[in-house]
Amino acid sequence: MQPVIEIKGLRKSYGALAVVKDLSLDIHSGEIFAILGPNGAGKTTTVEILEGFRNADSGEISVLGINPAIKGKAGLAWRNRIGIVLQSSNDTLELSPREALSHFASYYSNPRDVEDVITLVGLTEKADDRARTLSGGQRRRLDVGLGIIGRPELLFLDEPTTGFDPEARRAFWVLIKQLKTEGTTILLTTHYLDEAEALADRVAVMNHGEILEVSTPALLGGRSQAKATVSWSEGGVAKSETTDAPTDFVKILSNRLGGEIPELSIHRPSLEDIYLSMIGATHE
Numbered sequence: 001m002q003p004v005i006e007i008k009g010l011r012k013s014y015g016a017l018a019v020v021k022d023l024s025l026d027i028h029s030g031e032i033f034a035i036l037g038p039n040g041a042g043k044t045t046t047v048e049i050l051e052g053f054r055n056a057d058s059g060e061i062s063v064l065g066i067n068p069a070i071k072g073k074a075g076l077a078w079r080n081r082i083g084i085v086l087q088s089s090n091d092t093l094e095l096s097p098r099e100a101l102s103h104f105a106s107y108y109s110n111p112r113d114v115e116d117v118i119t120l121v122g123l124t125e126k127a128d129d130r131a132r133t134l135s136g137g138q139r140r141r142l143d144v145g146l147g148i149i150g151r152p153e154l155l156f157l158d159e160p161t162t163g164f165d166p167e168a169r170r171a172f173w174v175l176i177k178q179l180k181t182e183g184t185t186i187l188l189t190t191h192y193l194d195e196a197e198a199l200a201d202r203v204a205v206m207n208h209g210e211i212l213e214v215s216t217p218a219l220l221g222g223r224s225q226a227k228a229t230v231s232w233s234e235g236g237v238a239k240s241e242t243t244d245a246p247t248d249f250v251k252i253l254s255n256r257l258g259g260e261i262p263e264l265s266i267h268r269p270s271l272e273d274i275y276l277s278m279i280g281a282t283h284e
Contacts, residue, residue, distance in 0.1 A: 001028075001029065002062070002065060003026040003027055003028055003029075003062075004027050004028060004029050004063070004064060004153070004154055004185045005025070005026065005027035005033075005050060005062070005063050005154070005185075005187065006025075006026050006027075006060075006061070006062040007023055007024055007025045007026075007050075007059065007060070007061055007062075008024050008059060008060040008061075009022050009023070009024060009058065009059040009060065010022070010023040010024070010046070010049065010056055010058075010059035010060075010061060011023075011056065011057045011058045011059055012042075012045055012046075012049065012054070012056055012057050013057055018209055019042050019045045019209050020042045020045055020046055020049075020056075020209045021042075021208075021209040021210050022059075022210070023042075023046065023059070023209070023210065023211055024211075025204060025211060025214065027185065027187060028185075029183075029185055030180065030183055030184075030185055031180075031185060031186075031201040031202060032176070032180055032185075032186045032188060032199050032200050032201050033185075033186070033187050033188065033200060033201065033202050033203070033204070034188045034189070034190060034195075034196040034199065034200035034202075034203045034204070035047070035187070035188070035189050035203070035204050035206060036189075036190070036191075036193070036196055036203055036204065036205050036206070036275060037205060037206035037207055037279070038207065038279055040208075041206040041207050041208065041209070041279075042206055042208070042209040042210075043189050043206055044158075044189070046206070047156060047158065047187065047189060049061065049068065050063055050068055050156070050187070051068065051082070051084055051156055052068035052069060052070075052075070052078075052079070055069055056069075063078075063082070063154065064078065064081050064082070064153060064154060066078045080108055080109055080110075080150060081152060081153045081154065082152050082153070082154045082155070082156065083147035083148050083149075083150060083152030083154070083155040083156065084147055084155075084156045084158075085143050085144055085146075085147040085155070085156065085157050085158065085160060086143075086158055087158050087159045087162065092131050092142070092146070093130070093131045093132040094130060094131070094132065095130070095131055096127060096128045096129055096130060096131065097118060097123045097126060097127050097128075097129070097131065097134075097142050097145065098114060098118060098127045098128055100131065100142065100146060101114045101117055101118065101142075101145055101146065101149055102114050104146050104149050104150070105149050105150075107150070108149065108150035108151070110150075110151055111149050111150055111151060112148065112149055112150075112151050114149070117145045117148065117149055118145070120145070120148075120175070120178070121141040121142065121144055121145040121175060122141055122171070122175070123138060123141055123142060123145065126138055135168075136163050136164065136168075137164050137165075137168035137171070137172070140160060140161070140164070140172065141172070141175070143160075144157075144160070144172075144175065148179065148184070152184065153184070153185060154184070154185045154186075154187070155179065155184050155185070155186045155187070156186075156187050157176070157186060157187070157188045157189070158189050159189060159190055159191065160172065160176075160188070160190070161190070161192065161195060162191075169192075169195065173195070173198050173199055176188075176199055177199065186199075188200065193270070193271045193272040193275055194271075194272075196217060196271065197217045197271045200217060201216065202214060202215065202216055203215065203216070203217055203220060205220070205275060205278050205279065207278070207279045207280075212278050212279070213278065217271050220271065220274055220275075220278075221274035221275075221277065221278055222274075223268075223269055223271070223274050226268060226269045226274070227242045227243060227244055228242070228243060228244075228246040228266050228267065228268045229241070229242050229266070229267045229268075230242075230243060230246050230249055230250060230253070230264070230265075230266050231263070231264070231265045231266075231267070232253065232261045232262060232263055232264045232265075233262040233263040234257065234262070238263070246266050250264070250266070
């Protein structure tokens with residue numbers, strides 16, 4: 001089966017500045033795929049090319065079997081098959097969610113039922129309120145509703161939970177997982193590493209216009225084989241040891257200390273630890 005997104009040798013420069021350098025990537029049907037990277041890594045430019053908003057300098061690009069640079073009727077037909085949720089949208093502030101969704105539904109040949117979308121994104125109680133009166137999380141839910149009203153096969157999510165409080169972010173994750181169960185392929189860009197870990201089947205780490213690695217969150221950067229750091233207190237002195245076998249080390253330590261180990265903790269590298277190491281950054 002052909003990947004939903006297939007990129008071979010993608011390049012994009014602005015003058016002398018190479019923003020995307022010989023990028024190749026496949027994204028499969030039904031997966032949530034996250035692109036991670038610092039500001040200036042080339043994420044936004046890459047995604048804008050995939051969305052058809054920007055042209056590549058060179059390379060082969062297929063999104064749902066079509067080059068996203070396509071124009072005319074074929075381009076409109078292709079756009080009927082994708083959904084895009086940008087970082088922010090103020091186009092519908094004077095409309096209610098029901099009005100905005102009804103308006104956007106008219107652009108598509110086979111839209112979802114407006115009332116079903118209102119329920120799906122959790123805006124039933126706010127369906128007739130003006131969008132400008134909604135909370136940030138509720139507006140973001142409306143943005144997603146507008147992105148999925150056309151029943152897209154592929155959904156682009158750009159920093160979807162920026163500015164959310166923890167409760168709102170987790171509620172939003174439930175919505176995204178529900179879209180996945182319906183068979184929607186989702187391309188996600190996010191600065192939140194816990195979000196990528198919670199949602200993504202696979203992640204790509206970009207830096208300086210290049211993909212450093214593509215893997216699952218659990219295996220990225222050799223994370224599953226990374227050494228653990230065992231920390232404890234002995235004689236009032238804080239101590240630590242890095243080991244491949246923390247369980248065995250703790251048993252030895254327990255025997256040596258005669259049972260309970262004061263202030264024992266075991267730390268394995270988080271996705272954030274691995275990510276920062278890959279891009280050459282450090283914790284603030």
